[in-house]
Amino acid sequence: MSNPLEQFEIKKIIPIEVGGVDISFTNSSLFMIIAVAASTLLFLLCMSRRRIVPSMAQAGAETVYDFIHKLLKENVGVDGLRYFYFIFSLFVFVAFGNMLGLFPYAFTFTSHVAAVGALSLTGLLFNMIVGIKKKKLAYFRIFMPKGIPLALAPLVVPIEVISFLSKPFSLTVRLVANMTVGHIMLKIIAGFIVALGAFGFVPLVFDSCLIAFELFISLLQAFIYTVLSCIYLGDALHGH
């Protein structure tokens, strides 16, 4: 049986090194570019012939738009709609990354802590900038909730700071764990198809069910990632 972890290996396609820092173009970067290109092309294609009564494709694209629009309105409020572009791109990028990974021989960049972690940290920075821009220095009150006596500050402030910093980490771990586990399971069960010979159809049926389930999981995880990003954005805008 081939190694189920082999699929997560990062391979250099174009080695680049600037000042001792390795910034090679890898299979991970390739699939990120494919995700961006594919999503842009798909949405452009769906919206190429705009009509008041939408065609099937246009209705599909509009459903995704409406869905994120509603999500943002419910979780952040009307003033959060200004950041629609960010949340929408986040959702589409993660969803395409998850789904592209389900194709045979494809690489799942959302199964790497480095890639998703960088995305989550960007989200955190974005939230901080938005929050500081809106509330100036009062933004830092999120580390010291109202109604807490000053004597407790040395205890509460570190806890709140760690709780704040652990948000992108938990976002990352959740998405990465789900994607990694799903892909390992698919590969191990696929290995049994050949190993079991004549009875190979049993894991084959199981694997086909799993693929459908994984498709659902990949969309669900993209959704959860987006919802939590919305909630954090709402926290940054409105505070506790």
Added chain:
Amino acid sequence: MKKIPDDILDLKKNIENLKNREHLVEQKKADNSYEAASSLGFQIGVEIFAGTAVGGSIGYFLDDLFDIKPILLVIFLLAGGAAGFLNAYRTAKNFENGEK
């Protein structure tokens, strides 16, 4: 007795069909709540783990910085655990508010 017209009979059948389907959808909703609960459970586990891990790593790096191993590691590990539980509590509360 006057015969009931066909289209009204059809309508009756249609209504019954829809009622059956409604019943099925409600059953599905119960399944969905199970799914939501299990995803919440996973989320809370991740939340507690993330708090502790972030607290621990902050303590570890600060220890390295000030060269006073392992005092800050212990303190930040405890604070991280507390932060993890705080996040888990907030997640659960958000979930409850969403249910209502």
